[in-house]
Amino acid sequence: MAVKGAHITPNIEIKPSLFEVLAADSLNSTFYPAIKRIVDVTTAKPTVFGGLVRYYDEFYLVFNSLVQGYYLKQYGGSLAEVFYGLTRQSLRNKTFATKDRNLSFAVLVLVPYAVRKLEKACASWKEDYENAKHVSAHRKLIFRLLPYVQACYESVKLIHYVSYLANVTKNHSPSLRILGLGLSYLSEEEESWSFKDILQGKVRVGTMMSAVLLRWLELSAFFLQFIEWWQTEANVGDLSKLPIPEAPEPDSNAKKYANVCPICLQKHIIPTAVSVSGYVYCYRCIATYLQTESRCPVTKYPATINDLIGIFTGDDV
Numbered sequence: 001m002a003v004k005g006a007h008i009t010p011n012i013e014i015k016p017s018l019f020e021v022l023a024a025d026s027l028n029s030t031f032y033p034a035i036k037r038i039v040d041v042t043t044a045k046p047t048v049f050g051g052l053v054r055y056y057d058e059f060y061l062v063f064n065s066l067v068q069g070y071y072l073k074q075y076g077g078s079l080a081e082v083f084y085g086l087t088r089q090s091l092r093n094k095t096f097a098t099k100d101r102n103l104s105f106a107v108l109v110l111v112p113y114a115v116r117k118l119e120k121a122c123a124s125w126k127e128d129y130e131n132a133k134h135v136s137a138h139r140k141l142i143f144r145l146l147p148y149v150q151a152c153y154e155s156v157k158l159i160h161y162v163s164y165l166a167n168v169t170k171n172h173s174p175s176l177r178i179l180g181l182g183l184s185y186l187s188e189e190e191e192s193w194s195f196k197d198i199l200q201g202k203v204r205v206g207t208m209m210s211a212v213l214l215r216w217l218e219l220s221a222f223f224l225q226f227i228e229w230w231q232t233e234a235n236v237g238d239l240s241k242l243p244i245p246e247a248p249e250p251d252s253n254a255k256k257y258a259n260v261c262p263i264c265l266q267k268h269i270i271p272t273a274v275s276v277s278g279y280v281y282c283y284r285c286i287a288t289y290l291q292t293e294s295r296c297p298v299t300k301y302p303a304t305i306n307d308l309i310g311i312f313t314g315d316d317v
């Protein structure tokens with residue numbers, strides 16, 4: 001039976017579930033905002049680490065390069081993938097060659113950095129454009145196209161998830177499809193040693209340090225999930241604390257017509273405001289005026305009888 005079974009076994013491929021690959025993806029996207037949150041909190045005094053906040057993208061690029069570079073070389077997957085016990089494998093020959101590693105590094109580290117930079121540039125171009133500053137035609141085109149490109153990418157990603165779930169494809173994401181890679185379970189070959197081995201010099205310091213780093217990063221991953229939740233909570237909290245906008249500046253004529261109707265120059269009878277200008281008149285005065293003029297008598301802003309608002313100060317009761 002063993003002989004018969006031997007040729008069947010390699011054909012049974014255990015594919016990681018969609019839940020696992022999604023969990024790895026979502027953990028991977030947690031690192032950037034979570035570490036940013038830590039940096040923001042620890043650098044509350046901007047004089048000390050101000051540069052870290054300003055060049056956070058570059059700081060994160062270096063951090064991500066070191067971490068992902070190490071994990072790809074050592075375990076053949078990103079930190080998040082290894083955390084969920086997954087590893088990358090070429091779909092053609094079931095290996096993870098240097099070329100696959102370098103391309104994975106580019107997709108995991110360099111592409112997100114470039115995309116973030118582009119998004120920030122687009123946001124600032126858009127702001128300039130909205131503030132009536134000069135923005136070149138190709139920049140305008142880029143910031144207008146970006147949301148559509150992102151929406152397309154998200155749709156393609158969703159199609160990949162669905163086809164992965166339906167067993168149509170072996171890659172769950174467009175980037176892995178382009179690289180010709182799939183995810184599979186990491187084989188349990190952890191290096192283990194005892195204190196005796198360390199004392200006898202059997203364990204290299206490098207191996208030990210990398211194992212310590214791995215444990216630390218894995219613990220941090222849990223911590224980062226918590227931080228993400230914390231950030232979401234903080235954002236929700238901030239929404240209810242939006243700053244109160246500045247009070248409107250008084251108009252130059254406001255003093256002239258203080259407590260009197262600008263038309264009859266008497267105390268208001270049934271005080272009524274024109275909503276487009278804020279000036280208050282007697283109801284009769286302004287209603288008659290608007291029938292012929294269709295504008296606020298003081299500011300000349302276009303107004304109709306529908307722009308009148310009754311003012312109830314309690315003075316006339």
Ligand SMILES: [Zn+2]
Pocket residue numbers: 261262263264265266268269281282285286
């Ligand atoms: Zn009046």
